[in-house]
Amino acid sequence: MKKVLLRELAFARSGDKGDVSDVGIMAKSKNIYDLLVKTLTPEKIKEHFKGMVKGDVEVYPMPNINSIEIVLRQALGGGATCTLRFDQTGKSMGQALLRLQVEADDSLVQEAEEVDASIRKRFGHK
């Protein structure tokens, strides 16, 4: 087991619906998904964002695509049209979550690296 950043294990993308920041986490493998579904609890996520998320956090597992949908309520300073945040629609919130530290087996880290390598290879990158 070692501590790694979530960015090693998953992809993320976020968007908005009013004052909700909506973060999708895509695990790089089924095994990683199984770990993340246990690790990414609403409490842990809310704590990670410190004061940025004022409301509740909901976590929705999507085992069919090894992904997790996270709903952060009252998380955008009132919503895109009235927020004082520069990132009005919270496009950077998903990236912020990738800073989270997760304890993972070396084998999972290796699986993630293999996925990254295969994506690069398939599209002709080194």
Add this chain to the structure above:
Amino acid sequence: MKKVIIGSGSAYWGDMLEPALEMAERSDVQYIGFDHLAELTMAILNRMKAKNPESGYIQDIIPWMKKLLPVTVPKGIKMVTDAGGANPIQAALQVKKIIKDLNLGGMKIGVVYGDDILPYIDDIRSQGWQFKNLDTGEEDIDRIRENIVAANAYVGADLIIEELMNGADIVITGRVSDNALYVGPLMYEFGWDYSDKYINKIAAAVTIGHIIECSACVTGGMSNMWRVSERPWEIGFPIAEFYENGEAIITKTPGSGGIVNEWTVKEHLLYEIMDPTNYIMPDGVSDFTALQLTEDGQNRVKVTNMKGKKRPDTLKVCIGYRDGFIGEGLVFFPWPDALEKAIWTEKWIRERFKRLGLEFKELRIDYMGVNMLHGEAAPLEDKDMNEVGLRIAGRTKTWEEAEVIRREATHLWTMGPIGVSFGVPLNVRPVIALWPSLVPREVVRPQSEIMEVN
């Protein structure tokens, strides 16, 4: 098996034109959907229409149709667009004129409107309906009633289908759900209605509509695949091949740049959906936790096993209201001691506002390059940075108060730490806040008609 090929030509007001044009030129799409309306857009368009009754639609429709129609008409590609905004009839008249000017022959334009519920919002309330705020839980709109500038319901595909049945070559709508621009043509082509028999088929159409409706966002835009996206400056927009059995292939314009793979489709499946087991659209409810994705060759992803539930009895309504002003100031500090200078300046500006007795609804100060995006979740480490910016933003009741924020920030040019740099001051802007709510489906009165071009 019958299939329908449908593409996305636009995701917002100001989207890129070339990918839509290339899709029309190079692919075998039968339909292209164009969305131009974000949550705030209807409020802006309503205000334009209030000033000039002949405006209030997305004016991009004019240059776009001039380029697109000469390609789509000979190929028989039908277009469905919400560029009608707050004034679909006027938008349709403009398109009619273009068709005539370009000598494109006889055509039918379907026009869908009547999503504006503001004229009768008080009647709806007097019948006992409350417009509860879906974000905050506040029970009704009493507090903001005086300041409401727009209230539009997100209507479904019903009238898009009707106008396609009436032979429309182009359908121009007001505020329909973005999704309906895609669900409409699919339901029309396959002859589906809203009966229970077609629930999963419509859920599949809703899902596929969701996947493609944000144009480049599923073909390598806004993507974790940014490093491997091919010729991203020639990004192609997405195309769905939708089969009668409710399965579909997601791909993009042949020969275009960008990328479609398992990850880009997942990214968009997860995008702004809230509860994935209940993706609620006016035409149906999708459960995104049943479907399966399989890569099916380069830039092709197959989507199968899509399921869902019957369409809801309520429609989403987005109410826009005036809610004060925002004033902003920006200054930048160079090395050495860039972050320390920013921290010094934050204290300076806060003391100034205190001395002026300025009242804020909210004040926010960010260190650009340090914590402007990730806020409290970002570590505040002084790494002796090359440059740091300070962004001061405040929300106030009046324009005058917001102007003070802007003006005080400009004083930093002469009164701040050594090396302060600045650009062009930002203008004060009015705030239209949004109040998301629901309205019973049966009280909304959408209408449609065919406009003939001879």
